[in-house]
Amino acid sequence: xxxxxxxxxxxxxxxxxxxxxxxxxxxxxxxxxxxxxxxxxxxxxxxxxxxxxxxxxxxxxxxxxxxxxxxxxxxxxxxxxxxxxxxxxxxxxxxxxxxxxxxxxxxxxxxxxxxxxxxxxxxxxxxxxxxxxxxxxxxxxxxxxxxxxxxxxxxxxxxxxxxxxxxxxxxxxxxxxxxxxxxxxxxxxxxxxxxxxxxxxxxxxxxxxxxxxxxxxxxxxxxx
Amino acid sequence: xxxxxxxxxxxxxxxxxxxxxxxxxxxxxxxxxxxxxxxxxxxxxxxxxxxxxxxxxxxxxxxxxxxxxxxxxxxxxxxxxxxxxxxxxxxxxxxxxxxxxxxxxxxxxxxxxxxxxxxxxxxxxxxxxxxxxxxxxxxxxxxxxxxxxxxxxxxxxxxxxxx
Numbered sequence: 001x002x003x004x005x006x007x008x009x010x011x012x013x014x015x016x017x018x019x020x021x022x023x024x025x026x027x028x029x030x031x032x033x034x035x036x037x038x039x040x041x042x043x044x045x046x047x048x049x050x051x052x053x054x055x056x057x058x059x060x061x062x063x064x065x066x067x068x069x070x071x072x073x074x075x076x077x078x079x080x081x082x083x084x085x086x087x088x089x090x091x092x093x094x095x096x097x098x099x100x101x102x103x104x105x106x107x108x109x110x111x112x113x114x115x116x117x118x119x120x121x122x123x124x125x126x127x128x129x130x131x132x133x134x135x136x137x138x139x140x141x142x143x144x145x146x147x148x149x150x151x152x153x154x155x156x157x158x159x160x161x162x163x164x165x166x167x168x169x170x171x172x173x174x175x176x177x178x179x180x181x182x183x184x185x186x187x188x189x190x191x192x193x194x195x196x197x198x199x200x201x202x203x204x205x206x207x208x209x210x211x212x213x214x215x216x217x218x219x220x221x222x223x224x
Numbered sequence: 225x226x227x228x229x230x231x232x233x234x235x236x237x238x239x240x241x242x243x244x245x246x247x248x249x250x251x252x253x254x255x256x257x258x259x260x261x262x263x264x265x266x267x268x269x270x271x272x273x274x275x276x277x278x279x280x281x282x283x284x285x286x287x288x289x290x291x292x293x294x295x296x297x298x299x300x301x302x303x304x305x306x307x308x309x310x311x312x313x314x315x316x317x318x319x320x321x322x323x324x325x326x327x328x329x330x331x332x333x334x335x336x337x338x339x340x341x342x343x344x345x346x347x348x349x350x351x352x353x354x355x356x357x358x359x360x361x362x363x364x365x366x367x368x369x370x371x372x373x374x375x376x377x378x379x380x381x382x383x384x385x386x387x
Contacts, residue, residue: 036385064380091291
């Protein structure tokens with residue numbers, strides 16, 4: 001759970017956009033920055049190289065307003081996607097309240113997606129966090145490209161799900177985003193839960209706010 | 225639930241910290257003292273109100289401190305307990321508190337690094353005690369948010385991010 005500051009009546013939630021290099025993490029934040037009400041957003045900070053590749057992180061605070069006496073803020077971070085920046089990537093996950101994995105839908109980037117997902121799991125474990133227990137969403141970006149892999153293929157590779165061990169949760173949970181699909185379902189006798197997924201074209205903004213809405217609602221649920 | 229970041233900060237905590245830091249600012253002639261959570265969130269500010277965006281400042285401070293922490297490990301140190309950034313007029317001194325938060329002292333040429341370092345030692349000891357107590361009580365007595373909070377938060381999310 002995020003830090004609740006009773007003195008300043010603030011709740012800050014940290015959302016981290018993770019994923020392979022050039023997958024569109026920074027583009028997601030830029031779209032949010034450009035489209036959200038200016039009064040609701042703070043300064044966007046990008047620690048990037050001269051060629052605009054993220055070196056350390058991008059940061060964008062978004063103010064949800066005052067709810068029941070608390071100012072609620074989302075702090076959006078991206079990590080550098082390039083493999084050799086793992087040390088800084090890991091630092092950004094510290095204290096994370098929700099993760100969005102931005103996958104590059106292009107078939108040629110499948111290995112990079114898998115490597116980044118594996119890296120996310122490893123870095124979360126090293127912080128002592130469990131991805132199956134914190135709000136987590138996957139965004140399949142660049143859906144407009146002709147070489148985009150089918151969703152089913154991406155889901156099978158990147159979102160195979162994890163076993164549901166809590167008997168209370170072992171019941172079908174429809175996916176609110178996709179008709180006749182389930183976030184929790186029984187497969188081969190075993191209950192499996194998958195992360196919610198969103199299709200996006202971050203460059204045009206398609207799906208960017210759907211993803212943000214989905215993850216932020218799941219994060220506020222953890223505050224109750 | 226997600227791990228180490230879960231804690232709450234109450235008004236009486238803020239008051240105790242205010243007393244410690246006000247005393248320190250008076251003794252050291254430093255301008256502002258800030259407490260930043262290691263995850264990048266501003267906890268509190270004492271002294272002259274900073275002219276910059278505190279949210280951005282907090283995220284950069286945490287990143288700065290974490291990056292230096294890793295550098296320390298590469299050198300075989302467990303940590304750099306303190307950092308100093310020197311400017312022409314404005315400087316900042318950062319010190320670790322209980323491995324969870326960072327004390328940031330902003331000062332100008334009305335004082336010296338020597339005096340700041342000398343006076344900060346007592347403040348660090350006192351703050352470490354306050355924060356250690358705060359972290360150890362956590363999870364048991366935090367009042368949490370009201371039950372209507374969730375529904376209203378979801379409405380606000382729909383409004384802000386498009387329904």
